[in-house]
Amino acid sequence: xxxxxxxxxxxxxxxxxxxxxxxxxxxxxSEGYASITDFVEAAARRELRRLQRKYNDGxxxxxxxxxxxxxxxxxxxxxxxxxxx
Numbered sequence: 034x035x036x037x038x039x040x041x042x043x044x045x046x047x048x049x050x051x052x053x054x055x056x057x058x059x060x061x062x063s064e065g066y067a068s069i070t071d072f073v074e075a076a077a078r079r080e081l082r083r084l085q086r087k088y089n090d091g092x093x094x095x096x097x098x099x100x101x102x103x104x105x106x107x108x109x110x111x112x113x114x115x116x117x118x
Contacts, residue, residue: 057072
């Protein structure tokens, strides 16, 4: 029996989610995205590989179990840094 992926829901603004739905509907079939999940997972994997190349010599990091990251909202500094991207 194969291990099932853990089901998690990312958080998006309503406007972002509407754009994601529109992108999947308009370009999804041509790009290989059958669902929002396909789209979000592909985007997350691309970003993960970019961060691995930039910060970890292209290698995978040791995994971290659920609950090991700091919970809660971003700090003001984290929010400001995110807006700069």
